[in-house]
Amino acid sequence: MSLKHAILILLESEPGSGYDLVKRFKAGLGYFWNAKHQQVYLELKKLSEAGWLAFEEEAQDSRPDKKVYRLTPAGHAELLRWLSEPVAPNRINDALLVKLYGGTLTDEANLREEMARHVAIHLKTLDSLQAIERELLALPEAERLAWRLPYLTLRRGILGEQAWLAWADEVAQTLRSAD
Template sequence: MSLKHAILILLESEPGSGYDLLKRFKDGLGYFWNAKHQQVYLELKKLNEAGWLEFEAEAQDTRPDKKIYRLTPSGHAELLRWLGEPVQPNKINDALLVKLYAGAHTSTANLREEMQRHVAVHRKTLDSLLSIERDYQALPEEQRQALRLPYLTLRRGILGEQSWLAWADEVEQELARD
């Protein structure tokens, strides 16, 4: 998946500014697709130049005009084209796994410290995802039905974090043997 398609998906639901998109990334897609501020603004410019987006300038008193982007018909067609294509399974590049793989060349204390930092991040992420799930489950059935597919991505995130933490317990047990 590319950033351009993530942006098209977000704008398909609702027009917005670059700032709005960054907030939507953080609140939703950001759990499984990350984008930096500069990347989003650069991609918005490219998508606009490609004719997939258009924008309307909205005047602001103390800041430059805000651009509110929306999909054009060709942007919608590109999104539908992409949605119809198969995607490649995700490959991971995980520096922690490389460090653990090379663990014989460092101290167990170093590895345990590194694992503890990662465990804290994964626990915090899991807590956040579980909170979102509780909010979802508290919605009326009609709203839950409308959000059922995004909910499945949430479930993937929850299961992934739980699995990661279970694996981290195995690593801790193995490191404790040293």
């Protein structure tokens, strides 16, 4: 997947400025697709130049005018084309796994501290995802229906965090048994 397709998906449902898109990333896609502020703005420019987005400038009182982007028919066609193509399985580059793999070369206390730090991060992420799930499940059934596919991505995130934490428990037990 590329950032351009994530942006097209976000703009398919609602036009928005670069700032709006960054907020939407953080609120939804950001749990499984990362993009920096500058990357979003650079990609918006490219997508506009490709004819996939159009924008209107809106005046603001105390700030420069903002550009509000929307999909063009060509952008919509590109999004549909991409959605119909298969995607490659996700590959991971995880520095923590590399560190653990080479863990015999360092003090195990260092590994335990590193794992504790990551566990805290994953617990916080799991808590955030579960809070979003509670909000979605509290919606009236008709509104929940509109969120059924994004809900599946949320469930993947929850299950992924739970699996990661279960694995971290195995790591902790292994590191304790080495003492």
